[in-house]
Amino acid sequence: MDILRFITAGSVDDGKSTLIGRLLYDSKSIFQDQMEAIERAGQVNGQINLALLTDGLKAEREQGITIDVAYKYFSTPKRKFIIADAPGHVQYTRNMVTGASNSDLAIILIDARKGVIEQTYRHSYIVSLLRLPYVVVCVNKMDLVDFSEEVFLNIKQQYLEFAKDLDLKSIHFLPISALNGDNVVDTSPSMPWWKGKSLLHFLEEIEIHTEEESPAPRFPVQNVIRPQTTEYHDYRGYAGQIRSGHFTVGDSITVLPSGLTSKIKAIDSFDGPLTTAYAPMSITIRLEDEIDVSRGDMLVVTGKEPKISQDLEAYICWMDQKVLTPGSKYLLRQTTNAVKASIRSLEFRVETSTHEKKEQTSLGLNEIGKVTIRTAKPVAYDPYSKIRGTGSFILVDEGTNQTVAAGMLL
Known part of the structure; x- marks a missing residue:
């Protein structure tokens, strides 16, 4: 199964942590002792406070806000997920940038009662700046506006109006109630007008394009391996992680920034030799020529230089x-x-x-x-x-x- 990394963002009290808690709870991705702990911590409006599954810091629980970026992991039979719950306060912008930098998709929450606000603009701009290919706008707390389709459509139009100035490639909209679970894991009978998928169903099926598909092979050298043992007397390999594209034995290679050239003699991995390796695999590349290559250099396929x-x-x-x-x-x-x-x-x-x-x-x-x-x-x-x-x-x-x-x- 592949892994989808996504970040949740929104204003304070828009329900980010509750949404993630609902995904974990309804997908049965939490342990029994965790469940018992949050049950003992108390309820909100007669329901389990699912936000406590992500707001792990004592200060967060006391203030009812998210401060640090909380990472959570869960999986379904179709896909694995890594969630970054980013803080909504403007003074934690750096935390959101950190969380979004490794994400494939952003979920931006909007309170159905408030509509698009200043923090929505700020979070959307950061998502655009960090080039996240997909944005899912979840209009939350639909239960507090009587599950009104008109309210949802007005917020959708309002968001699309300002998003025209941003470089967002793909925007999807979903009406949800994180507290009650409407349209989170299962579609909601309370919104018969909604003909789309639930949030989890959407996340399971969306196709993520990774940098392994990039036509530009990039291999930053992390370490030079010279065992100098009897078994590997002349072994010289360059270890690291492929950042994009793929490398094949026989490829002509240019070392940057020096500009020296050679060809790939062999590709070694933990599981043995390979003919071709793709991003984001960690491998060791051996070259036909003994040239000066050290940590910080980058191996690229000749003719596809950065x-x-x-x-x-x-x-x-x-x-x-x-x-x-x-x-x-x-x-x-x-x-x-x-x-x-x-x-x-x-x-x-x-x-x-x-x-x-x-x-x-x-x-x-x-x-x-x-x-x-x-x-x-x-x-x-x-x-x-x-x-x-x-x-x-x-x-x-x-x-x-x-x-x-x-x-x-x-």
Whole structure:
């Protein structure tokens, strides 16, 4: 079975944690002791408080909100799922960016009583920026508006109106009640006008396109393997994880950024030798020639090279209390590569709730902006919009070793 990674986002009290709890509960993916624990914790409106299945931090339970990104795992006979429950507060934007960066799909919740609000705009913009291919807009708490089809259609039209300015490839809408389970796992008799699938049925059947289907093979080298034993006296392999595409024995290879070339002699895996390997497999590649290859280099198929440059343009989400100012120096980590870099300029800050671009001299915590970066040596990369695995990076403060920003290369 394949794995679908998705993130839930929405404003405070839109029911994100309750929705995930309902998916876990109705799909029978929780243990008996977990069930007994939340039953002892109390009920909400006469029903089990399913939000407690994800709000694991004591502070979250006390405040009734999600602070950290809570990851949950469950499966059905058709598919495995990894859920990231992202916080809704604007001050936790960085947490949502972190959770969405590895997701295939986003579920955005809207309270049927409130409709599209500022946080809906902000979350949708972040989903668009991170190039998630699918968005499912769940209009929650339909039980509180008498399961009105008119309310649902009005919110749908309102969302589509502002989404025209975003690069969202596929948008689907669902009317649900997470608390009661309407249209979550099973379709609801309370909404006979709804002819679509339930949320779980939709998630089970949606086709996810992964980067293994990319025509551009990318293999960042993580480690050089030299056993130097009697059995493997001359063995030299390059270990790592394929980020996109596939590699086959006999392929002509270019090593970046050096530009050295060779051919694939063999592909080794934990289960033995392979003829062809695909993303996201972890393998060891052996080349026909003994050339200089080290950690941080990238192996690509000759003729399908990525961009190589020391001058980069990117969108970044700032994650540090100390503001970003042009001229600041950091360590840029991209794939297995680490290179010193400086921020040359801050082009603008994005107002995520309105999508406006505002000129600014600094970038504060949880703010998103476009920057230009100069690196100490050339970096091989693809635009994030094409290959997320080689187009994403983080900035690290070398003095504190703290991650201060997450970025998407243009």
